[in-house]
Amino acid sequence: MKQLIIIAHxxxxxxxNDEIAELAAKVEQQLPCRYDAISFAFLEMADPNIExxxxxxxxxxxxxxxxxxxxxxxxxxxxQDLPQAVKTAETQFPQVSFNLLSYVxxxxxxxxxxxxIAK
Amino acid sequence: MKQLIIIAHxxxxxxxNDEIAELAAKVEQQLPCRYDAISFAFLEMADPNIExxxxxxxxxxxxxxxxxxxxxxxxxxxxQDLPQAVKTAETQFPQVSFNLLSYVxxxxxxxxxxxxIAK
Numbered sequence: 001m002k003q004l005i006i007i008a009h010x011x012x013x014x015x016x017n018d019e020i021a022e023l024a025a026k027v028e029q030q031l032p033c034r035y036d037a038i039s040f041a042f043l044e045m046a047d048p049n050i051e052x053x054x055x056x057x058x059x060x061x062x063x064x065x066x067x068x069x070x071x072x073x074x075x076x077x078x079x080q081d082l083p084q085a086v087k088t089a090e091t092q093f094p095q096v097s098f099n100l101l102s103y104v105x106x107x108x109x110x111x112x113x114x115x116x117i118a119k
Numbered sequence: 120m121k122q123l124i125i126i127a128h129x130x131x132x133x134x135x136n137d138e139i140a141e142l143a144a145k146v147e148q149q150l151p152c153r154y155d156a157i158s159f160a161f162l163e164m165a166d167p168n169i170e171x172x173x174x175x176x177x178x179x180x181x182x183x184x185x186x187x188x189x190x191x192x193x194x195x196x197x198x199q200d201l202p203q204a205v206k207t208a209e210t211q212f213p214q215v216s217f218n219l220l221s222y223v224x225x226x227x228x229x230x231x232x233x234x235x236i237a238k
Contacts, residue, residue: 071191
């Protein structure tokens, strides 16, 4: 079983965190994304945190977990915190394959997305 | 003269802030974006801040300034801080037309962008 976890920063504003849940639901509906399950987690200020989301995925049978950083640039969260969280999970769950995907801001499609907003 | 200012959060990590400069340069190269100039600013932890970027744009002759929040969700920065910064600029420069565009995470293209990374 293969699961995608979208990892966002998290906000004090509940509606902002709700956006992430909606986004994960939309991604799940997209055909090109071939996962048995798609969920989300927050680094700070909101639940579930990454550890909880990984626990849940594994309890539901995930043997392969891809983590997608919903971050725009490679700040400390992307460069330090997320790799550390994955390393911790790998140690705790050696039977599970973890894969930290590239962060959203690294996508070549971002320039077009910005141009669409700005034009 | 019409200018676009891409507003990012800002990071303690210089390379992360450099990504924004590179992004602004790429957006400037894209044909669909019809601006006389495209620049960037940071809300926190990096220069230029929004006030400085607006001053620079106006000193270079900008009469219409579009501000694009390079943020993924509508947290306090997007909902409170950026509208407040625009309101302040509007009071200070009544001869200039300011337009706060929608933030990046609000784009319908984001779901496809995520699917591209995750597939």
